[in-house]
Amino acid sequence: xxxxxxxxxxxxxxxxxxxxxxxxxxxxxxxxxxxxxxxxxxxxxxxxxxxxxxxxxxxxxxxxxxxxxxxxxxxxxxxxxxxxxxxxxxxxxxxxxxxxxxxxxxxxxxxxxxxxxxxxxxxxxxxxxxxxxxxxxxxxxxxxxxxxxxxxxxxxxxxxxxxxxxxxxxxxxxxxxxxxxxxxxxxxxxxxxxxxxxxxxxxxxxxxxxxxxxxxxxxxxxxxxxxxxxxxxxxxxxxxxxxxxxxxxxxxxxxxxxxxxxxxxxxxxxxxxxxxxxxxxxxxxxxxxxxxxxxxxxxxxxxxxxxxxxxxxxxxxxx
Amino acid sequence: xxxxxxxxxxxxxxxxxxxxxxxxxxxxxxxxxxxxxxxxxxxxxxxxxxxxxxxxxxxxxxxxxxxxxxxxxxxxxxxxxxxxxxxxxxxxxxxxxxxxxxxxxxxxxxxxxxxxxxxxxxxxxxxxxxxxxxxxxxxxxxxxxxxxxxxxxxxxxxxxxxxxxxxxxxxxxxxxxxxxxxxxxxxxxxxxxxxxxxxxxxxxxxxxxxxxxxxxxxxxxxxxxxxxxxxxxxxxxxxxxxxxxxxxxxxxxxxxxxxxxxxxxxxxxxxxxxxxxxxxxxxxxxxxxxxxxxxxxxxxxxxxxxxxxxxxxxxxxxxxxxxxxxxxxxxxxxxxxxxxxxxxxxxxxxxxxxxxxxxxxxxxxxxxxxxxxxxxxxxxxxxxxxxx
Amino acid sequence: xxxxxxxxxxxxxxxxxxxxxxxxxxxxxxxxxxxxxxxxxxxxxxxxxxxxxxxxxxxxxxxxxxxxxxxxxxxxxxxxxxxxxxxxxxxxxxxxxxxxxxxxxxxxxxxxxxxxxxxxxxxxxxxxxxxxxxxxxxxxxxxxxxxxxxxxxxxxxxxxxxxxxxxxxxxxxxxxxxxxxxxxxxxxxxxxxxxxxxxxxxxxxxxxxxxxxxxxxxxxxxxxxxxxxxxxxxxxxxxxxxxxxxxxxxxxxxxxxxxxxxxxxxxxxxxxxxxxxxxxxxxxxxxxxxx
Numbered sequence: 001x002x003x004x005x006x007x008x009x010x011x012x013x014x015x016x017x018x019x020x021x022x023x024x025x026x027x028x029x030x031x032x033x034x035x036x037x038x039x040x041x042x043x044x045x046x047x048x049x050x051x052x053x054x055x056x057x058x059x060x061x062x063x064x065x066x067x068x069x070x071x072x073x074x075x076x077x078x079x080x081x082x083x084x085x086x087x088x089x090x091x092x093x094x095x096x097x098x099x100x101x102x103x104x105x106x107x108x109x110x111x112x113x114x115x116x117x118x119x120x121x122x123x124x125x126x127x128x129x130x131x132x133x134x135x136x137x138x139x140x141x142x143x144x145x146x147x148x149x150x151x152x153x154x155x156x157x158x159x160x161x162x163x164x165x166x167x168x169x170x171x172x173x174x175x176x177x178x179x180x181x182x183x184x185x186x187x188x189x190x191x192x193x194x195x196x197x198x199x200x201x202x203x204x205x206x207x208x209x210x211x212x213x214x215x216x217x218x219x220x221x222x223x224x225x226x227x228x229x230x231x232x233x234x235x236x237x238x239x240x241x242x243x244x245x246x247x248x249x250x251x252x253x254x255x256x257x258x259x260x261x262x263x264x265x266x267x268x269x270x271x272x273x274x275x276x277x278x279x280x281x282x283x284x285x286x287x288x289x290x291x292x293x294x295x296x297x298x299x300x301x302x303x304x305x306x307x308x309x310x311x312x313x314x315x316x317x318x319x
Numbered sequence: 320x321x322x323x324x325x326x327x328x329x330x331x332x333x334x335x336x337x338x339x340x341x342x343x344x345x346x347x348x349x350x351x352x353x354x355x356x357x358x359x360x361x362x363x364x365x366x367x368x369x370x371x372x373x374x375x376x377x378x379x380x381x382x383x384x385x386x387x388x389x390x391x392x393x394x395x396x397x398x399x400x401x402x403x404x405x406x407x408x409x410x411x412x413x414x415x416x417x418x419x420x421x422x423x424x425x426x427x428x429x430x431x432x433x434x435x436x437x438x439x440x441x442x443x444x445x446x447x448x449x450x451x452x453x454x455x456x457x458x459x460x461x462x463x464x465x466x467x468x469x470x471x472x473x474x475x476x477x478x479x480x481x482x483x484x485x486x487x488x489x490x491x492x493x494x495x496x497x498x499x500x501x502x503x504x505x506x507x508x509x510x511x512x513x514x515x516x517x518x519x520x521x522x523x524x525x526x527x528x529x530x531x532x533x534x535x536x537x538x539x540x541x542x543x544x545x546x547x548x549x550x551x552x553x554x555x556x557x558x559x560x561x562x563x564x565x566x567x568x569x570x571x572x573x574x575x576x577x578x579x580x581x582x583x584x585x586x587x588x589x590x591x592x593x594x595x596x597x598x599x600x601x602x603x604x605x606x607x608x609x610x611x612x613x614x615x616x617x618x619x620x621x622x623x624x625x626x627x628x629x630x631x632x633x634x635x636x637x638x639x640x641x642x643x644x645x646x647x648x649x650x651x652x653x654x655x656x657x658x659x660x661x662x663x664x665x666x667x668x669x670x671x672x673x674x675x676x677x678x679x680x681x682x683x684x685x686x687x688x689x690x691x692x693x694x695x696x697x698x699x700x701x702x703x704x705x706x707x
Numbered sequence: 708x709x710x711x712x713x714x715x716x717x718x719x720x721x722x723x724x725x726x727x728x729x730x731x732x733x734x735x736x737x738x739x740x741x742x743x744x745x746x747x748x749x750x751x752x753x754x755x756x757x758x759x760x761x762x763x764x765x766x767x768x769x770x771x772x773x774x775x776x777x778x779x780x781x782x783x784x785x786x787x788x789x790x791x792x793x794x795x796x797x798x799x800x801x802x803x804x805x806x807x808x809x810x811x812x813x814x815x816x817x818x819x820x821x822x823x824x825x826x827x828x829x830x831x832x833x834x835x836x837x838x839x840x841x842x843x844x845x846x847x848x849x850x851x852x853x854x855x856x857x858x859x860x861x862x863x864x865x866x867x868x869x870x871x872x873x874x875x876x877x878x879x880x881x882x883x884x885x886x887x888x889x890x891x892x893x894x895x896x897x898x899x900x901x902x903x904x905x906x907x908x909x910x911x912x913x914x915x916x917x918x919x920x921x922x923x924x925x926x927x928x929x930x931x932x933x934x935x936x937x938x939x940x941x942x943x944x945x946x947x948x949x950x951x952x953x954x955x956x957x958x959x960x961x962x963x964x965x966x967x968x969x970x971x972x973x974x975x976x977x978x979x980x981x982x983x984x985x986x987x988x989x990x991x992x993x994x995x996x997x998x
Contacts, residue, residue, distance in 0.1 A: 030419040033412065058800055105983045111799055112742050116937060117982045120975040123930070127975075130498060131968040140455060140500040141407070141433045156444070231411050233437040235500070238407060241930070245807055252804050273409070277401065281819060283364070288812025292805050296793050299801045366923065368823040498968070524967045529927050531724065531918035534717035534843075535962040538710050555825035555919030562917075566836050567713075567843050587827045587919055 008177060011260065012170070019166045023159055032158040034274065036230060039165035040223045041266035045250040046172055046259060047219025052248070053256035054180060055212045056192035057107065058115045061122025062247050065217040067129055067239030068095045069224025074142045074234055075135060084148050084229060092221045099217030100210065107209045110195075122244050129236040141235030148229045155229070165226055169263075172219060176259050179215070188212055192257070220247075253294055255301025264303055354397040355390075355651060357382075358417035358426040359640070361452070362405035362434065366528070369554060369581070370430035373637030374452055375400055376629055377621075378427060381644035384624065391651045396644075403429050407437035414438045418445050424656055427643040428452050428468070430636075432500040439466055448662045450647060452639035454578075455504045459685040467665055467685045469642040469675055471600060471692050476577050477508040479598040479693040480549060481516040483706070484574070489547050490517070493540035495524045495533065495560060497552030501578055505551035521545050528556050534563045541569050553578040558587035565591035572596060577693070580635035585701055596706065598693040600675045602635050603703045613672050621674050638674030646671055646678060712842040714963040715956055720848040722955020723855045724914050728932025729939065729947035730859060731906035737879045737942040738899035741791070741802055745810035747929020749904040751817055753779045753911025754920040758826045768831060776908040783904025787897050810925070817922035825919035851913045858909055859948055862902070866944070875899060879942075927971075934974040938981050940988025949989060 026032055044066060051057050072091035076082040082090075106117040129136050136142060147156035148164070155161045179185050187208045190198035199205050228234050246269060254265020272290070276283045298305030359378045361371035382398045390396060399421045401413040410429050417423045418441070425448040429435045432455030439458070442449040442465050451458050451468040454476075458468050484492070494509050496502035506523065513520050521543040524536040537560070540548060548571060550560045557579045564573055573595050575584070580599035585592045601608060605618035621641055625633045649671060650664035668687070671678040676692025695706040728750060735743055753775055760771035790805055791797075834846035866872040877885040878895040886892040910928070911920070918924075931954065939950025954974055961973040981988060 028419050030412075030415045033415045037408070037412070052800065058803070106979075109982060109986060112941075113982060113986055115742075115799075115803065116933070117979060119930075120934070120978040120982070123975040124972055124979070127969070127972045131972075133503065138500075139433070139498060139503045140457065141436055143436050143439075143457070227408075231408065231437060232440040233407060233433075235407055235433040235437070237405075237433065241926070248800075249804060249807065252800060256800075274412075281364070282815065284811055284815025284818065286815075288808045288810070288815055291808030291811065292790050295801050295805045295808065296790060296795075299794060299796045299798075364818070364823070372823060524962075526967065527927070527971055529924055530970070531914055531928075532717050532721050535714050535959040536967050538713040538717075539963055539967075542710055555827075555921065558825075558827070559918055566845055568836070583824055587825055589827070589829070 023163055029158040032162045036162045036165050038267050038270045039169045040226050041270050042169050042263050043219050043223040044247045045262035045266045046176055047216035048247050049251045049262045050212050051216040052251050054188040055209055059118040060115045060244050061118035062220050063239045063243035064122040064125035065095045065220035066224040069221030070228040070234045071136055073225045073228050074145050077146055078144055088225050091225050092218050095217045095221030096214045099214045103210045103213040126236055126240050141233055143233055145228050145232045173259055255303030258303045261301050261303040353394050355394045356397045356423045358423035359398055359400035360403050360410055360413045360429050362430045363402040365404035367405040367431045370636045373634050374430055374640035377637035377641040378644055380624055380628055381641045385648050391648055403434050405431055407434050410434040410438050414441045425647050450643040462685050470639045471675055471688055472686055473505050473508050475690050475693055476598045477512050478690055480574050483695050484547055485516045491519050491521045491545045493522045493545035493548045494520055495536055495550050497528050497556050498525045499528055501553055502551050505576055526556055533560050537563050537567055547572045549574040551576045554583055555587055561588040561591040582632050592698045595698045598695055600635050601694055602638055602674055604696055604705050607705050617672050642673035642675050709841040712840055714959040716842055716844050718956030718959030722952040723851045724910055725931050725935040725954050726948045726951025727855055727910035729935035729951045731903045732933055732936040733942050733947045735899055735903035738875055739896050744806040745813055746907050747925030748810045748813035749779055749907030750911040750928050751925035753908025754915040755821045757912040758828050758915050758920055762828055772912055776905050779908035780901040780905035784897050784901045787900035814922055825921040827919050828916050830916040847917050854913050931974050934978045937978055946988055
């Protein structure tokens, strides 16, 4: 255990060094922006990973919380001229409140039924973004979201925003690690391994599931906030069913029940379409094939899968 | 002895080839540096591929034509084109890639209104000339210094339809619009402009772009007894609307938007397309235009070029990108690649005869088209006819 | 009144299509406890191959129908053999991602073969719409409803009367027990995939004359079909039929009497409602695990 937490500490330090160095060395604004998107997607994957990987509950509607975060800050900052820094807690709290209300009945379901319940919720929120055009700007989208500023520091430059997003990502990684190693985290893992057994030993599974659902909604809303102030524009299409599926894919491909898996999955799924551009017409075919192959051959996700392969190769000489 | 001679004989051409290669590549490198790079972002795949695909092809064609005529001030144009898939985040990334990695001089725009709106803050920030190919009016209203657009605004399309309806002496209208940015923007204009023409929208309905059946909405519209129905959408939805109207036996005129202005619509709607009226750029009726029409020559050249090159029939949408490239080429002249100068030149272009109309940009008008850009057409016997 | 009747007619048309899709979902879930997110893409393949076979290849309707359904069923079985059976740890999340991957893949293939444009074809028969109390009922709607009931009745007989069908039912109850009694359960899963994707193709074929078919038509149809299956009770054949028709009619009534903007929301609101109130569906036979 001690060994493991040491390992994590080294990993955090390494990540900090990498982030700082990248910020200093990468001068191309396009690459910085790509890395910023990876950071935002990591937050999304991290939130969902807490729910899927640790508590074993699937959600096919997480784009809804992503969208709620983005639309809340957009509406507050543009329609009501509220400072983004006040809109941020509002966005997170609203997402958490909605997650709580939806979570109470939905989390009673399990397996595919839970998947479908969250999917239905996600679709309804998406339709709401589109139809409530007086407030959300409708299908054409919401324009004029202001850039972030903190005193003299403006985050409209690519580099500053990159640092902001990755600082938040690092903080979130550490928070998640803390939660996982806490009593709550142990409770969650017990649900994942066997909900009935967990209940039998006195874990209040219903409450725990709800807590982690609300927590993952908060992470998604945070990501939505960062997205809105990065792009200055949001439209319902960004928060649709496909996005929900993409977040699930990040979690699963990266590796469930691993915070580093979220990072890996988010990086891969953000970069993959960029690499696949050269396939042009074949892009979808290749993307689909990659998704299927990873799941067939490394169903535990890439982090676990690669670790297994590494360990097997290490064990080989002993035999 | 023999191998040696053979060797000797063979060395010479290799040497010459090598020398040629070195020089030609040097020459090529030199040329590459002098090239004017321009970027293109279109939704080549995804739900709006019917726009993006012909736009990409038209851009490539226009660039090739310019280069065949010797380029601009001796510079060749090089086009870098990315696919946005109609996704705003992808569009923002592509713009950033074009500006920072490919270092283009100007960007020719996304095919859809949301993607265009999403990239506008970036191009404004980076001060790079940007010509959008999307219909939405919000793109150039209010005017932003670096943002232009070539597609006819829906304001003009609605005005053309309403003028026609008013001339027929009709009053009450039912409208049915698609649930996306195009339909929403159209609906806004339809509702806004109705009072100006003394018309009344008695019922406004929407439909999903992929819905298989719109009879419920149309039944609801029929109940209000309108004089005409206006459908605002892009293929394939409006074709289903046309079929449903036919099936329900609703016997009042049906107007469609310029969003279906392509032969594909007639193919999809079949006999239900008969007698439908719609506003379109002159491209669909190029062969019916009088010789005196200023656009006639440009249009026939474009259509011939496109159909020869790609072996498919032309649609009304590729012209947006074609015009954008040609406008940009005009603005590039004499600038030496200075972006501020390009922008200023664009703003001062007057009387440019393009595929979508005659462009007259001013500091207050970055679309530069007047209602003449549209003509009303009626579908008769499976083809377009001009309506006076 | 005339309007309401018209709403119900158009609801029945789309409802019957949802029902055929829902039946496909249900059959697969019944024998494999799997939900195929690529199901909508099999609908798309059915529709587009039918359009191609009866259009450019000029086959008569019936052979084109049979060929496209059989062809899609073969693709479905290949999908089972190559992707689903090779999975080492078949837990729901992994299987969901695989079917999602398959749906993206098939969509890509559809785009490569048929291009990005929509395709259409004339109705099965050229009869004018029937006029019932002022409301119009399309000949094609009658075709759709007839085909729905013929196929579902056929499947019902297959499950109850034939040995293979009974073996499949046995597999649905317990794969291991079925295997112990000598039923080739792997083959039964393969067959279930073939039948389910074949039903998807049937939906595609009957929908192709009334709407426009394109490579990206599948996603929404699949989701709606899924809502219908949940509504009627996942795993129940007749439940899916009722769920589909009900969903179609409620959607049309929702458009007619409330607002067209909420059309798509109807399906998902119903889905949530049924999940919260009665997760086993209207005539559900499966007990839902609620821990």
